[in-house]
Amino acid sequence: MPPDGWNGAIPSSRPGTVAEPSHGPDTTPPRGVSISSDPTDRPPSGGPSADGVPAAPDPGPGGVPSAADQPPVAAEPADGLPPAGADGAGVPLAGLHVEEAPAADRSGAQPAGDQGEPADGHHDEPDDHHAAGVSLVAKVRAVLRVRDFRKLWLSMSLSSFGDWLGLLAITATATSLVDGFAGQNYALGAVLLFRLLPAILLGPLAGAFADRFDRRKTMVVSDVLRFALFASIPIVDELVWLFVAQFLIEAISLFWIPAKEAAVPNMLRKDQLEPANQLSLVTTYGFTPVLAALVFAVLTTVGDRLGTTVPSLDESKLSLYLNALTFLVAAVVIWNLPSISGRRAAGTQVTGESFLHSLRAGFSFAGHTPLVRGLVVGITGAFVAAGVVIATGQAFASSVGGGEAAYGLLFGAVFIGLGLGISLGPSIARDLSRERLFGVAIVGAGVGVGLLAWTFTLWIALLLVVVMGFFAGIAYLAGFTLLGTEVDDALRGRTFALVQSLVRASLIVSLAVVPFGVGLLGRTSVDVGSVELAVTGERVMLFVAGLLAVAVGVLAYRQMDDGRPVPLVADVVTALRRDTTARRRLAGGGVFIAFEGGEGAGKSTQTRRLQEWLTEEGLVARTTREPGGTPLGAKIRAIVLDPASAGLSPRSEALLYAADRAQHVHDVLRPALDAGEVVITDRFVDSSLAYQGAGRTIPMDDVRSISRWATQGLQPDLTVLLDLPPEVGLARARGRAAADRLESESLEFHQRVRGTFRALAEAQPDRYLVLDARRSPDELAAAIRTRVSDLLQGLPLQQLPQHARVPRTRRHGDHVVQTGSTPQLHP
Numbered sequence: 007m008p009p010d011g012w013n014g015a016i017p018s019s020r021p022g023t024v025a026e027p028s029h030g031p032d033t034t035p036p037r038g039v040s041i042s043s044d045p046t047d048r049p050p051s052g053g054p055s056a057d058g059v060p061a062a063p064d065p066g067p068g069g070v071p072s073a074a075d076q077p078p079v080a081a082e083p084a085d086g087l088p089p090a091g092a093d094g095a096g097v098p099l100a101g102l103h104v105e106e107a108p109a110a111d112r113s114g115a116q117p118a119g120d121q122g123e124p125a126d127g128h129h130d131e132p133d134d135h136h137a138a139g140v141s142l143v144a145k146v147r148a149v150l151r152v153r154d155f156r157k158l159w160l161s162m163s164l165s166s167f168g169d170w171l172g173l174l175a176i177t178a179t180a181t182s183l184v185d186g187f188a189g190q191n192y193a194l195g196a197v198l199l200f201r202l203l204p205a206i207l208l209g210p211l212a213g214a215f216a217d218r219f220d221r222r223k224t225m226v227v228s229d230v231l232r233f234a235l236f237a238s239i240p241i242v243d244e245l246v247w248l249f250v251a252q253f254l255i256e257a258i259s260l261f262w263i264p265a266k267e268a269a270v271p272n273m274l275r276k277d278q279l280e281p282a283n284q285l286s287l288v289t290t291y292g293f294t295p296v297l298a299a300l301v302f303a304v305l306t307t308v309g310d311r312l313g314t315t316v317p318s319l320d321e322s323k324l325s326l327y328l329n330a331l332t333f334l335v336a337a338v339v340i341w342n343l344p345s346i347s348g349r350r351a352a353g354t355q356v357t358g359e360s361f362l363h364s365l366r367a368g369f370s371f372a373g374h375t376p377l378v379r380g381l382v383v384g385i386t387g388a389f390v391a392a393g394v395v396i397a398t399g400q401a402f403a404s405s406v407g408g409g410e411a412a413y414g415l416l417f418g419a420v421f422i423g424l425g426l427g428i429s430l431g432p433s434i435a436r437d438l439s440r441e442r443l444f445g446v447a448i449v450g451a452g453v454g455v456g457l458l459a460w461t462f463t464l465w466i467a468l469l470l471v472v473v474m475g476f477f478a479g480i481a482y483l484a485g486f487t488l489l490g491t492e493v494d495d496a497l498r499g500r501t502f503a504l505v506q507s508l509v510r511a512s513l514i515v516s517l518a519v520v521p522f523g524v525g526l527l528g529r530t531s532v533d534v535g536s537v538e539l540a541v542t543g544e545r546v547m548l549f550v551a552g553l554l555a556v557a558v559g560v561l562a563y564r565q566m567d568d569g570r571p572v573p574l575v576a577d578v579v580t581a582l583r584r585d586t587t588a589r590r591r592l593a594g595g596g597v598f599i600a601f602e603g604g605e606g607a608g609k610s611t612q613t614r615r616l617q618e619w620l621t622e623e624g625l626v627a628r629t630t631r632e633p634g635g636t637p638l639g640a641k642i643r644a645i646v647l648d649p650a651s652a653g654l655s656p657r658s659e660a661l662l663y664a665a666d667r668a669q670h671v672h673d674v675l676r677p678a679l680d681a682g683e684v685v686i687t688d689r690f691v692d693s694s695l696a697y698q699g700a701g702r703t704i705p706m707d708d709v710r711s712i713s714r715w716a717t718q719g720l721q722p723d724l725t726v727l728l729d730l731p732p733e734v735g736l737a738r739a740r741g742r743a744a745a746d747r748l749e750s751e752s753l754e755f756h757q758r759v760r761g762t763f764r765a766l767a768e769a770q771p772d773r774y775l776v777l778d779a780r781r782s783p784d785e786l787a788a789a790i791r792t793r794v795s796d797l798l799q800g801l802p803l804q805q806l807p808q809h810a811r812v813p814r815t816r817r818h819g820d821h822v823v824q825t826g827s828t829p830q831l832h833p
């Protein structure tokens with residue numbers, strides 16, 4: 007039976023999914039129109055002159071500012087990007103690979119070792135997996151730096167530890183209070199029953215109550231009552247009171263859990279909720295049960311000795327007192343966290359909806375919303391299967407020849423698997439939609455159980471149990487995260503409560519029914535060739551549980567599938583391989599390439615050259631830009647770049663760029679990608695993160711949120727970052743035209759911009775090509791062509807009709823001669 011922290015599910019922001027075209031297959035006629043960037047349409051001059059750019063520190067090789075020049079880095083945010091207001095140049099760049107500048111450019115540069123890179127100068131790009139792992143640690147550390155959350159998490163962990171310890175102690179107490187094998191088993195069953203029963207009877211009521219109380223008071227009162235009840239069990243020392251106390255403790259916990267769930271999102275930023283969720287679940291299922299088992303073992307030794315001096319004290323009683331104490335400590339901690347109180351304390355009115363009506367609304371919502379229905383079916387079915395695994399565990403363990411020790415190992419293996427699934431699952435399956443992940447993970451767990459049923463070797467069984475736990479952990483996190491993100495706050499308490507009740511009911515039913523099934527089926531053996539196969543009740547039940555999990559996984563998947571035309575297997579395989587291009591291809595789309603970089607880095611030059619080359623190769627390729635890729639965007643561009651718009655507030659500026667982007671995605675990018683074109687944009691979302699986020703010091707998450715909203719999740723397949731020290735780029739840009747409003751910003755502003763571009767590239771090395779923009783235009787164009795030709799290999803992109811193609815012989819006479827290596831495309 008899971009302890010208090012069991013559904014530590016915290017509403018969380020959904021990890022970014024790979025953009026899927028919003029339209030169906032290509033119906034758009036081929037386009038060959040190029041919207042080229044025109045540097046002459048800048049707003050009229052009027053800003054500060056090009057002079058006065060302060061001398062910049064030596065940027066080091068490849069333009070990387072040396073550590074000594076970097077200003078102090080502010081508190082590290084969850085996403086590893088510079089916090090708002092921090093100088094992006096201070097972000098560690100160890101994993102960034104910048105294609106090197108020509109030798110002449112590097113003279114006098116500092117050794118690579120100064121940048122924290124390997125002394126041999128070899129830039130090892132961290133693989134994506136590693137980057138994801140590091141970023142999870144960073145995210146968790148950032149979450150734990152939030153003082154109130156840290157305190158709540160510590161108190162939750164303490165309660166969870168106490169609860170596991172209490173479970174061990176109560177089961178030991180129950181069996182010690184009765185005599186005989188049958189009596190002891192009945193007592194054990196009754197303890198579990200009394201622990202599970204309240205949720206079935208009171209769960210939905212507790213859910214409806216959840217939003218009507220001051221959360222802090224609810225939690226403190228619950229913890230104090232649980233302290234008193236746990237402490238009373240060893241004092242009263244009666245079996246009947248143990249059952250009553252169990253029932254009351256569970257009933258009280260039902261009020262504590264939703265209060266806690268509602269409190270956490272108020273303490274953290276939205277993007278911090280998923281790592282907080284992972285942390286809570288790993289603590290509850292990975293760490294505290296192991297610690298509780300160890301402490302119980304220690305107390306058993308101490309209790310034996312104590313028992314000789316204080317006869318009424320044994321390890322179970324000691325554990326129960328300790329458990330009681332954890333709740334008292336938690337009560338004190340929570341009492342000192344006023345931020346938990348929530349909206350009641352803030353004076354917000356609760357709707358006048360009747361209690362009964364709100365209960366009915368909760369049920370109706372769960373029954374009529376396909377996604378929630380799928381989640382409820384999946385979670386319930388998975389817990390029925392889990393109940394079967396628990397109920398057959400002892401018999402199965404002895405059948406693989408390990409007895410009690412094997413049971414302990416198998417029990418531990420479940421938690422190892424759960425811990426791995428919860429902590430690693432989201433990063434492994436980062437690109438897969440959570441709806442699909444949920445169904446797939448339940449099926450995976452079911453297959454694990456089905457195979458386990460026919461395993462006769464302990465180590466294979468242990469391996470399969472870890473696999474089963476791994477998938478179950480992923481499903482659990484995905485399911486509860488989806489409940490948190492997809493269910494409106496007003497209904498969330500009731501939905502969670504309903505799921506809680508169903509989970510417990512499933513466990514009860516399977517724990518009650520399975521032993522009968524096992525007994526009824528008995529033990530037989532089947533001859534398979536020369537081998538005699540033992541077909542026992544517990545193995546058959548396990549196999550049935552596996553089949554059931556597979557069935558509910560498929561059912562949940564069908565309920566929750568968003569109807570995308572991408573076949574599941576290909577979706578899973580490409581998501582695991584992080585193959586975003588293949589994912590877009592699966593969805594029948596084109597290829598999206600973004601150019602990013604500071605002022606004067608050469609983006610317009612290179613977007614144009616790339617488009618010309620692709621067109622020569624017979625592909626439909628277009629260039630576009632932000633801001634100003636649409637007629638409406640051109641007006642926005644005029645406003646944002648006009649030095650006369652001096653009073654524009656940072657937020658207005660961010661929204662104007664987002665508005666330009668929304669129109670751009672809607673009018674240009676999506677249709678062109680849906681038509682299978684190669685779309686090359688001069689700037690995209692990264693520019694907003696760099697300029698409005700780091701430059702204007704707007705919180706990165708706010709910029710990311712409005713950008714995601716504006717783009718509906720569209721991401722480039724490749725971003726070419728032309729990296730250049732800002733003083734070089736500004737000089738180039740100012741040599742071309744008078745400085746616009748952004749170019750007129752300070753050098754520090756532009757250094758923050760540069761640092762953020764680099765940090766973004768570092769976070770996803772597979773999706774970026776970082777080039778030293780001090781290289782010649784020809785060298786840059788050649789490096790870009792090489793990378794782009796790799797990206798486009800084998801893709802069924804839209805091609806120019808024969809009559810529109812430029813014969814190779816004429817091309818070089820008419821257009822820019824593409825020098826350097828020019829790979830051949832085979833579209």
Ligand SMILES: Nc1ncnc2c1ncn2[C@@H]1O[C@H](COP(=O)(O)OP(=O)(O)OP(=O)(O)O)[C@@H](O)[C@H]1O
Pocket residue numbers: 045603604605606607608609610611612738739742779780781782783786
């Ligand atoms: N690799 C290069 N080396 C030197 N000069 C370059 C290089 N690439 C472009 N330039 C020159 O630098 C200036 C800016 O180039 P371009 O307009 O392509 O940059 P940009 O990144 O689009 O600038 P902005 O962001 O300010 O629009 C132009 O005068 C261009 O000729």
Ligand SMILES: Cc1cn([C@H]2C[C@H](O)[C@@H](COP(=O)(O)O)O2)c(=O)[nH]c1=O
Pocket residue numbers: 605631632633647663689690691693694695697698748749
């Ligand atoms: C997309 C985008 C752009 N900017 C800034 C960056 C530049 O200073 C100008 C655009 O000028 P360019 O000549 O086209 O490079 O706008 C920004 O601040 N935020 C953005 O999202």
